[in-house]
Amino acid sequence: MTKQLDGITRNLLTAVADLHDTPSGAYNLRLNGQSGGRRSTTNIQITTKEDKPGIDVHIKPGTVNESVHIPVVLSESGLTETVYNDFYIGEGADVIIVAGCGIHNGGADKAEHDGLHRFFVGRGARVRYIEKHYGEGDGSGQRIMNPHTVAELAPDSYLEMETVQIKGVDSTIRRTDAILQNGATLVVKEKIMTHGNQLAETHFNVEMNGAGAACSVSSRSVAAGQSQQIFCSNIVGNAPCNGHSECDGIIMDSAKISAIPEIVANHLDASLIHEAAIGKIAGEQILKLQTLGLTEAEAEAQIISGFLK
Amino acid sequence: MLELKNIYFQAADRDILHDVSLQIADNRFVVITGPNGSGKTTLARLIMGIEKPSQGQIIFNGQDITDLGITERARLGLSFAFQQPVRFKGLTVTDLISLAAGTDKKLSTAEVCEYLSEVGLCARDYVNREVDGKLSGGELKRIEIAGLLARGDQTKLAVFDEPEAGIDLWSFNNLIEVFTNLRTQSAASIIVISHQERILAITDELIVLSGGQIASQGKRETILPQLINIDYKYSCKGGARND
Ligand SMILES: Nc1ncnc2c1ncn2[C@@H]1O[C@H](COP(=O)(O)OP(=O)(O)O)[C@@H](O)[C@H]1O
Ligand SMILES: [Mg+2]
Numbered sequence: 001m002t003k004q005l006d007g008i009t010r011n012l013l014t015a016v017a018d019l020h021d022t023p024s025g026a027y028n029l030r031l032n033g034q035s036g037g038r039r040s041t042t043n044i045q046i047t048t049k050e051d052k053p054g055i056d057v058h059i060k061p062g063t064v065n066e067s068v069h070i071p072v073v074l075s076e077s078g079l080t081e082t083v084y085n086d087f088y089i090g091e092g093a094d095v096i097i098v099a100g101c102g103i104h105n106g107g108a109d110k111a112e113h114d115g116l117h118r119f120f121v122g123r124g125a126r127v128r129y130i131e132k133h134y135g136e137g138d139g140s141g142q143r144i145m146n147p148h149t150v151a152e153l154a155p156d157s158y159l160e161m162e163t164v165q166i167k168g169v170d171s172t173i174r175r176t177d178a179i180l181q182n183g184a185t186l187v188v189k190e191k192i193m194t195h196g197n198q199l200a201e202t203h204f205n206v207e208m209n210g211a212g213a214a215c216s217v218s219s220r221s222v223a224a225g226q227s228q229q230i231f232c233s234n235i236v237g238n239a240p241c242n243g244h245s246e247c248d249g250i251i252m253d254s255a256k257i258s259a260i261p262e263i264v265a266n267h268l269d270a271s272l273i274h275e276a277a278i279g280k281i282a283g284e285q286i287l288k289l290q291t292l293g294l295t296e297a298e299a300e301a302q303i304i305s306g307f308l309k
Numbered sequence: 310m311l312e313l314k315n316i317y318f319q320a321a322d323r324d325i326l327h328d329v330s331l332q333i334a335d336n337r338f339v340v341i342t343g344p345n346g347s348g349k350t351t352l353a354r355l356i357m358g359i360e361k362p363s364q365g366q367i368i369f370n371g372q373d374i375t376d377l378g379i380t381e382r383a384r385l386g387l388s389f390a391f392q393q394p395v396r397f398k399g400l401t402v403t404d405l406i407s408l409a410a411g412t413d414k415k416l417s418t419a420e421v422c423e424y425l426s427e428v429g430l431c432a433r434d435y436v437n438r439e440v441d442g443k444l445s446g447g448e449l450k451r452i453e454i455a456g457l458l459a460r461g462d463q464t465k466l467a468v469f470d471e472p473e474a475g476i477d478l479w480s481f482n483n484l485i486e487v488f489t490n491l492r493t494q495s496a497a498s499i500i501v502i503s504h505q506e507r508i509l510a511i512t513d514e515l516i517v518l519s520g521g522q523i524a525s526q527g528k529r530e531t532i533l534p535q536l537i538n539i540d541y542k543y544s545c546k547g548g549a550r551n552d
Contacts, residue, residue, distance in 0.1 A: 220398075220399075248398065282395070284395045285395050285397055287359055287379060287395075288391065288394075288395040289408060290378070290379035290380045290383065291357055291359075291379055291383050291387075291388070291389045292383060292408050292409045292411070292456070292460070293380060293383040293384050293411055293463070294380065294408065295380050296380070302400070302404075302408065303397065303399075303400070305399075306397060306398075306399035306400035306401075306404055307398055307399035308399070309399055
């Protein structure tokens with residue numbers, strides 16, 4: 001990257017983007033509210049927004065096997081920012097977009113990153129979007145992230161969103177709004193683990209407006225300590241379509257999880273399913289792993305890491 | 310050597326096991342049989358430390374293990390294949406077999422495949438599958454047995470609780486082979502809880518449990534001919550459960 005990166009920044013980058021060095025392909029690093037380096041490629045153009053903080057990413061039609069990395073790192077206490085990033089994915093493109101936000105808060109003030117990401121997925125395009133949230137630092141200041149994603153899926157396009165937040169983030173409210181035209185598919189896989197007094201709220205609103213649209217939203221979460229999680233999904237079928245949402249939660253200690261599913265069928269051929277299961281780790285699972293020689297604590301750790309894998 | 314001395318287990322205000330004493334010498338193959346509800350699984354769970362006896366002692370290789378937990382017993386060399394295998398969301402067959410093998414790192418696909426093919430599973434289809442509700446009862450059962458095989462030399466005494474349940478006829482031959490191999494090649498003692506004639510046929514010793522008590526115990530040749538009478542007598546009077 002263009003700037004010399006310090007140890008903290010490197011750690012955060014590894015955590016959120018598996019990056020140890022400058023990524024190959026297009027990238028944009030946002031470092032404490034400023035640009036920390038950027039590269040556009042022939043097919044992927046990244047430009048700064050004129051009217052507000054953020055970037056526009058234009059991916060040319062037919063671009064295949066390319067990736068864009070857009071990590072965000074906050075390592076100064078007291079920094080609050082809202083960023084607007086727009087992605088225009090051309091027809092028939094097939095790309096991977098890796099976003100991620102790492103906050104290191106060693107101070108007493110809160111550090112907050114809010115973002116609005118909008119995806120305009122062109123006809124027949126395929127996008128895999130990966131977003132990791134990671135927080136660290138032993139300051140008393142809160143680490144807060146509120147991502148809002150808007151996705152508009154053109155006919156026959158495909159968007160897969162994988163979001164991961166394992167510990168470290170004190171408060172997060174995630175909102176995802178998607179509109180699907182005919183033949184478009186949205187797949188969301190969310191993984192969350194909270195502990196301490198953390199709060200995590202996710203809202204998924206999906207509207208399937210075209211024939212043959214399909215969506216699958218699944219959330220696997222673990223809430224430990226006194227943390228709280230709320231999972232809300234609202235899937236609306238306005239055409240012949242298939243929708244599936246699933247929330248699977250493990251609670252530990254005195255944590256709380258609520259799952260609030262809503263499925264709305266406005267068309268006779270809309271087929272919508274919601275499944276939710278919340279409970280503590282099954283005692284038999286711990287017993288079984290103990291019979292293999294693991295301690296109770298080791299067994300729990302294995303069960304949770306498998307569940308969130 | 311495993312020794313149970315005057316074991317009692319009470320639950321729901323009754324004796325599930327009543328004054329059970331037995332010895333399993335080293336390098337033995339022993340089958341425990343008896344009607345449903347006679348207390349076989351309870352006995353196995355007591356041996357593994359999943360349940361604690363209300364009274365009595367369990368001695369393993371000279372050490373009183375009555376108060377030891379499951380983990381400690383596993384580390385002493387006791388292994389247990391559950392009658393109803395546990396399902397895990399997220400843990401794959403490879404994860405589970407690797408944990409059983411007790412190595413720090415994951416086993417390679419080839420290593421996992423070796424254990425799976427021993428129990429008749431076409432291995433490559435399974436290594437990355439989750440050990441969850443999507444597997445059939447018979448598949449889970451065979452993975453459970455493969456896990457016990459993966460414990461290898463760590464096992465000094467293995468207990469298999471109705472390994473044949475849910476396993477189809479074709480795989481059953483495989484299962485018999487697993488046990489004949491264990492019997493001849495492993496230095497561990499093997500206890501198999503079973504109703505299956507073909508498993509009864511390969512055992513050295515037979516213990517018949519009925520109504521929470523040992524009804525008879527001894528060499529296969531002596532006990533087998535009496536079996537039908539014992540079953541009849543106790544399953545009618547003993548309030549045995551149908552399951
Ligand atoms: N914890 C328990 N509480 C109440 N009843 C139990 C408990 N464990 C076992 N039982 C009862 O003890 C009897 C023996 O059960 P089990 O050991 O599973 O028999 P088997 O394996 O021989 O079929 C059954 O009637 C069962 O319902
Ligand atoms: Mg049983």
